[in-house]
Amino acid sequence: MGRRHDDxxxxxxxxxxxGGEPVALALKILVAGGFGAGxxxxxGAVSEIRPLRTEELLSEAGELxxxxxxxxxxxxxxxxxxxxxxxxxxxxxxxxxxxxxxxRFWFLWDELAQGxxxxxxxxxxxxxxxxxxxxxxFEHRRIPFVVAVNCFTDARRYGAPDVSRALDLETGTPVxxxxxxxxxxxxxxxxxxxxxxxxxxxxxxxESVDPQAGAV
Numbered sequence: 001m002g003r004r005h006d007d008x009x010x011x012x013x014x015x016x017x018x019g020g021e022p023v024a025l026a027l028k029i030l031v032a033g034g035f036g037a038g039x040x041x042x043x044g045a046v047s048e049i050r051p052l053r054t055e056e057l058l059s060e061a062g063e064l065x066x067x068x069x070x071x072x073x074x075x076x077x078x079x080x081x082x083x084x085x086x087x088x089x090x091x092x093x094x095x096x097x098x099x100x101x102x103x104r105f106w107f108l109w110d111e112l113a114q115g116x117x118x119x120x121x122x123x124x125x126x127x128x129x130x131x132x133x134x135x136x137x138f139e140h141r142r143i144p145f146v147v148a149v150n151c152f153t154d155a156r157r158y159g160a161p162d163v164s165r166a167l168d169l170e171t172g173t174p175v176x177x178x179x180x181x182x183x184x185x186x187x188x189x190x191x192x193x194x195x196x197x198x199x200x201x202x203x204x205x206x207e208s209v210d211p212q213a214g215a216v
Contacts, residue, residue, distance in 0.1 A: 024091050028115050029190065031082070031098040032137070033122030034130020038150040038180035039098040040082050042122060046186040047084025047096065081112060086190065094190055099134075109137060118197035119145040120189055122180065126155045128166055135167055144197035146174040148189045 031039045044051045082098030097112050113119075119138050123131045131147070138145040149163055158166075160175035169175070174196050179185045 024093065026093045026095055027117045027194065029094050029096050029193065030112060030116050030119035030143075031096055031122065032109075032119055032131075032134040032145075034124060034127055034134070036127070037122040037124045037131065039122055042120070042148075042150075042178075042180040042186050042189075043082040043084040043096050043098045045181055045183050046086045046190065048087060049085050052081075052083040081108065086187065088187070088191060088194065094194070096190075113141065113143060116143060117201075118193050119143055120193055121145050121147045123147050123149045123163065123167075124152060124155065125149060125158055125163070126152065128163070132167070135169065139170060144193070144200040146176060146189065146193045146196055148176050148178045148180075150180045151177055 031043055033039055040051075081100070082096070084096040084098075085093055086096065087093045097116075099109055099112055119134075121131050121134045121138065135145075135147070137143075147163060147167065147169065149158070149160070151157065160177065164173070164175045174192055176189055176192055178189050
């Protein structure tokens, strides 16, 4: 009888719990990038719940520090964070935290980055230099990230290799083209990030056990 109970316990553990239901896994993802790159739009497009937004109207005082070149029609800005949730598949949910783009709000990034699996850096090719700080931030903290080029209709199109070279990304960092307004496009970006971050974290774990283990 003890043997049968042990076997049943092992089967329950593999299934995920007492009722045989799979263990629900929630992963924290950051959505970063420059001012007006589409972070709030992406979170809102993919979120299955009503997204939490902390947007304020752009003020005359803000015009002195916020460069609106290329995004002149933008009238609001995120001052704390955006928050949304998406279920990628049964048992796997992503909690999305959109970061403010302006440098005066960067003190929030360290708090938001704690416990994050990885990040999406949204890039606008009209203002590509605006995502340099986000790229540097995640590279220096060894947080896996993908660069998602938001393909605005009035922006010149560049291929992923061109963007990778322009941003001087580390070898292997994925670059994907997307439409931040489209749910399916945004979901593909998030899936790409989860897959990439999973490989990075697995490689680091193996390297901590065996320094000769292969790279990502």
